[in-house]
Amino acid sequence: MRPLCPWRLVPLAAAAALAACSGGSPSEGGAVRKNDAPAWQGAGNPYVAEGWKAGDQTSWEQQMRVRVQGQNEYTRGSGG
Amino acid sequence: MARMKFICDAERCIECNGCVTACKAEHEVPWGVNRRRVVTMNDGQPGERSISVACMHCSDAPCMAVCPVDCFYRTDDGVVLHDKDVCIGCGYCSYACPFGAPQFPANGQFGLRGKMDKCTFCAGGPEDNGSAAENEKYGRNRLAEGKLPICAEMCSTKALLGGDGDMVADIFRTRVLTRGKGSEVWGWGTAYGKPGGTPPKTGTTKS
Numbered sequence: 001m002r003p004l005c006p007w008r009l010v011p012l013a014a015a016a017a018l019a020a021c022s023g024g025s026p027s028e029g030g031a032v033r034k035n036d037a038p039a040w041q042g043a044g045n046p047y048v049a050e051g052w053k054a055g056d057q058t059s060w061e062q063q064m065r066v067r068v069q070g071q072n073e074y075t076r077g078s079g080g
Numbered sequence: 081m082a083r084m085k086f087i088c089d090a091e092r093c094i095e096c097n098g099c100v101t102a103c104k105a106e107h108e109v110p111w112g113v114n115r116r117r118v119v120t121m122n123d124g125q126p127g128e129r130s131i132s133v134a135c136m137h138c139s140d141a142p143c144m145a146v147c148p149v150d151c152f153y154r155t156d157d158g159v160v161l162h163d164k165d166v167c168i169g170c171g172y173c174s175y176a177c178p179f180g181a182p183q184f185p186a187n188g189q190f191g192l193r194g195k196m197d198k199c200t201f202c203a204g205g206p207e208d209n210g211s212a213a214e215n216e217k218y219g220r221n222r223l224a225e226g227k228l229p230i231c232a233e234m235c236s237t238k239a240l241l242g243g244d245g246d247m248v249a250d251i252f253r254t255r256v257l258t259r260g261k262g263s264e265v266w267g268w269g270t271a272y273g274k275p276g277g278t279p280p281k282t283g284t285t286k287s
Binding site: 060 | 082149150151153155156157161163165166203205206208209210221223224225226227228232233235238241242244247248251254255258
């Protein structure tokens with residue numbers, strides 16, 4: 001049987017080394033981040049503000065615009 | 081889709097720490113953790129200025145980039161949140177954050193570092209919106225209740241504004257144009273000096 005040339009082993013050794021160094025994501029095997037529900041789906045508790053409908057994204061966005069403008073004296077002062 | 085941001089008007093902040101107190105009370109933040117702080121420059125000298133600082137919910141957040149366990153995520157509204165069940169409390173995020181937002185409760189006799197805690201923009205965490213589990217780990221989820229962060233809504237002088245970045249920027253711009261000053265207090269010129277002008281004063285800072 002013909003002996004294997006040493007230089008032919010180089011790619012095999014490199015592949016083995018790379019395989020040893022690579023792994024999955026750092027969290028693999030550990031805790032996995034949970035998915036979060038969007039805020040417009042509502043909190044489902046008694047503290048939800050009035051004036052919008054939970055589960056309706058457009059309604060929530062409008063509610064956010066109203067609340068932001070609540071911080072603006074220039075519109076509050078004029079009754080706008 | 082909104083991109084939630086805070087902005088603090090240094091011409092209006094009176095260092096009352098109402099935002100800090102409101103945040104701690106609303107979320108029952110553990111002892112030793114301040115999700116929000118008021119920072120004062122040139123304290124006690126003429127021209128002193130204060131701003132309220134918390135997580136800025138960066139668009140390209142360095143905390144997310146360095147986290148070795150990928151516990152951070154960004155909501156559709158641009159709020160940077162994290163999962164405490166994944167966090168290992170390593171502290172990389174606190175080194176990466178330029179605002180000192182990540183906090184670690186010292187809940188042990190020898191300063192044991194617990195899970196990271198930071199401002200959530202009052203948007204809770206990955207647990208069910210408004211649930212007891214979410215409230216216990218992250219505090220109230222006011223966004224899911226149709227409200228804005230308590231710090232901004234409680235601010236008595238309306239120095240601290242929170243909400244969609246474009247809208248709060250419009251409010252701030254209107255103020256600056258109306259009073260004719262105030263935009264120069266914080267920013268590039270304060271940090272690095274103005275072109276052809278004098279370098280910035282070195283003053284005392286407290287928080």
